[in-house]
Amino acid sequence: MSVLQEHISQNIRQARQRLGLSQQELADRADLSRRMITLIENALGNASLSTLDRIAHALNVPFADLIRPPSQTSPGETKPIEVWQGEHPRSRASLLQNAAAHRGVELWEWSLAPGEKYQAEPDPVGTREFLYVLQGTLTLDLVSGTQTLVAGQSADFPTNQPYAYSNQGSSLLRFVKNVIS
Amino acid sequence: MSVLQEHISQNIRQARQRLGLSQQELADRADLSRRMITLIENALGNASLSTLDRIAHALNVPFADLIRPPSQTSPGETKPIEVWQGEHPRSRASLLQNAAAHRGVELWEWSLAPGEKYQAEPDPVGTREFLYVLQGTLTLDLVSGTQTLVAGQSADFPTNQPYAYSNQGSSLLRFVKNVIS
DNA sequence: CTAATCTGTGAAATATATTGCGCATTCCCT
DNA sequence: AGGGAATGCGCAATATATTTCACAGATTAG
Structure with missing residues (x-):
């Protein structure tokens, strides 16, 4: 074909x-x-x-x-796609950009209201994520342990195992992330 | 139809x-x-x-x-690496994460003070960038024209041609970007 | 005018896209 | 083990895309 x-x-x-x-x-x-x-x-x-x-x-x-051939795109904005929404209206996940690159790169922007939690399912092996916290405090639950990230910090981890984001602070949490598969 | x-x-x-x-x-x-x-x-x-x-x-x-419309044609933090600094001390570029993926993915966080401008050299063909504006207004100069992005907007364009970022607003500009090669 | 070319349209025939159904397989869950 | 959800696939039935042919109007050239 x-x-x-x-x-x-x-x-x-x-x-x-x-x-x-x-x-x-x-x-x-x-x-x-x-x-x-x-x-x-x-x-x-x-x-x-x-x-x-x-x-x-x-x-x-x-x-x-x-x-779109996985290689090229034309210049231009794209509008965010609302992919997930939590119980609190300010908790949401938006897919900002998605490159059908060699394997694929995604740029996300997330918001979590205080107390909110998102439990993610494992991705295929080889998938990993970049995180960058814009504001608030992110608690990251991995099988290997729990990590806390504050605004300005970033992290890098494989997502072929269950993991969870949560906002255990008292103010809004915002962060961007990359999914690389 | x-x-x-x-x-x-x-x-x-x-x-x-x-x-x-x-x-x-x-x-x-x-x-x-x-x-x-x-x-x-x-x-x-x-x-x-x-x-x-x-x-x-x-x-x-x-x-x-x-x-087209007929008109056109293992978990761990890493600390940021300061890669570029403008004349104003608040203008800087930090490499947050860099994945040696199949071809390579980079996550950047940029800040530009009002009036600041960064002129970039063309990258090899196939290189592209994702932008996501956190605050302020970004003016993006491409050979195909000029684009303005405000906080919350994102863009996607090839960087095998000269391009420039500038902050023509009156407040601090912050944005994140991905470089995919 | 008359001939020739290009374009648009109708209708029947044909090719193929799309459906609906059943069944096998895998994976996840208890 | 077993039940349920998700996917892949074979096959007959149906819908529709595509062809073929024939004709009409518009345009241009001689």
């Missing part, structure tokens, strides 16, 4: 998993059959414009991102 | 006429029927990926050009 379809299939699967959606859920959102999602994500089939467009909308990404 | 199809139809017709091709000639080159070309150029029909891809090849343009 064409290189184009390879890119599309990878981009779609990546975006879907980033949102934590199953194939069925994506199919429902896009009003397509799960069969079609499977076909496209495996670079089989030959989707039509409307099909791809509906998937793009369901994934909340610009259409261009689906066909 | 969708905006997407409007763009595609205009782009295709525009590219075809630029080459001085008739619909029939384009159809022959792309191994499609002239009927299909007519349908697509009038934003009717709903082309498949392969169809659009063949048209893109026949027109000798990247696929991405068809869809």
Whole structure:
């Protein structure tokens, strides 16, 4: 199959998993059959414009991102994608940028209200994260132990094991992170 | 019909006429029927990926050009390394994290005092940057034009051409950036 | 005017995208 | 072990993209 379809299939699967959606859920959102999602994500089939467009909308990404060759992008802003929201309205996770680079680089900005906690699931081996705390205090729970980071500090750790962010301080916590896979 | 199809139809017709091709000639080159070309150029029909891809090849343009709006074309902290400092003591660039990933990912935090400017030299092709403005206003000079980013906005652009950051506002500018090579 | 080319459109035929269903497999969970 | 969720795949049915052909209007050239 064409290189184009390879890119599309990878981009779609990546975006879907980033949102934590199953194939069925994506199919429902896009009003397509799960069969079609499977076909496209495996670079089989030959989707039509409307099909791809509906998937793009369901994934909340610009259409261009689906066909973007992993190497190049055009200059421009992109608007944040709200990916997760905590009980407190100020607790949220936004995907700022996502490069379908060799393996993939993501730039995130997170906010956690006092007392808020986010428990993350393990990623595939090879995945790691960069953290940079903008304000507040971040408590980072890893299998190897607990770490505390204050504004201006950064950390680097593998995420193929369960981990959790929490704000045990009394003021808003904000930090940026990179996910490298 | 969708905006997407409007763009595609205009782009295709525009590219075809630029080459001085008739619909029939384009159809022959792309191994499609002239009927299909007519349908697509009038934003009717709903082309498949392969169809659009063949048209893109026949027109000798990247696929991405068809869809754009017709107008354009182990855990541990590390301590920051001071890499650049401006005339004003509050203007500085710190390398926060640097992953020797497949090709390399860097996470930076920058500060620019009002009036400060940093002129960057072109990087090797394939190098790109992610920007995320924390506070203040960032003026980004690219060969393709000038962009202004305020706090909370992010941008993504290739850096194989000269570019410059400047703070033309009246308050301190802070932003983080990723360099992906 | 007449011929020739280009473009748009309708309709039936054909190719293929898309669906719906069932089933196998894997993985996670208790 | 066993149950449930998620994914992949074969296959027949259906929807629709794509072709083929035929014709009409518009434009240009001789």
